Amino acid sequence: MKRWMSFVLIVFVSLISVACQQNEAIKERVENTVIPTSEVEMNESIGLQVNSDIVNVRISTFTAFDKMNTDVLIGTEEKETLKVMQQAIANAVRQPGIVGMAATDYDIEVVFADGSAQGYHLWLGEKGQKSTIMRVDDTHTIYTVSREMTDQLLEVIQ
Numbered sequence: 001m002k003r004w005m006s007f008v009l010i011v012f013v014s015l016i017s018v019a020c021q022q023n024e025a026i027k028e029r030v031e032n033t034v035i036p037t038s039e040v041e042m043n044e045s046i047g048l049q050v051n052s053d054i055v056n057v058r059i060s061t062f063t064a065f066d067k068m069n070t071d072v073l074i075g076t077e078e079k080e081t082l083k084v085m086q087q088a089i090a091n092a093v094r095q096p097g098i099v100g101m102a103a104t105d106y107d108i109e110v111v112f113a114d115g116s117a118q119g120y121h122l123w124l125g126e127k128g129q130k131s132t133i134m135r136v137d138d139t140h141t142i143y144t145v146s147r148e149m150t151d152q153l154l155e156v157i158q
Contacts, residue, residue: 056111062104068119092143125150
C-alpha cells in the first residue's frame with residue numbers, strides 16, 4: 001500500500017510540475033500574440049496618419065509604455081533622417097487585433113511642421129526583418145514597418 005501511495009504521489013507531483021511549465025510557455029505566447037477583435041478589423045490595414053512634414057526627431061531608449069523617455073540618444077533635424085522617419089511612419093501597416101507586447105527598444109518623438117508632436121514606441125527588427133511601431137497614446141494597436149524601411153531605420157538609429 002505504501003508503494004502504491006508513493007507512486008501516486010510521484011505521478012501527481014510530476015503532473016503538477018509539467019502543467020506549471022506549460023502554463024508559463026502558454027502565458028508567454030499569449031502576451032506576444034495579436035488577437036483579432038472583429039472581421040472588419042481583420043480586413044483593415046490603415047497606416048499611421050502623418051499630419052504634416054516632420055521637422056525634428058528625438059530617439060531615446062524605452063522606459064515605460066504610455067510615456068516618452070526624455071533622455072534623448074539621438075536628436076536631429078537632418079533631412080535624410082527626417083525623410084526615413086516620415087516614410088516609415090506613413091507607410092506602416094496596421095495589424096488587426098488587440099495586442100500585448102513585451103518591452104520595446106526605442107521611444108521616438110517626432111515634431112511636425114505645424115508644431116504638433118507625436119510619440120511612438122519602436123521594436124526595431126534586424127536587417128531584413130520587419131519592425132513594429134505603436135503610438136504612445138494608443139497601446140492597443142500596432143503597425144508593421146517593411147523590411148526595407150527597417151534597414152533604413154537601422155542605418156539612422158545605429
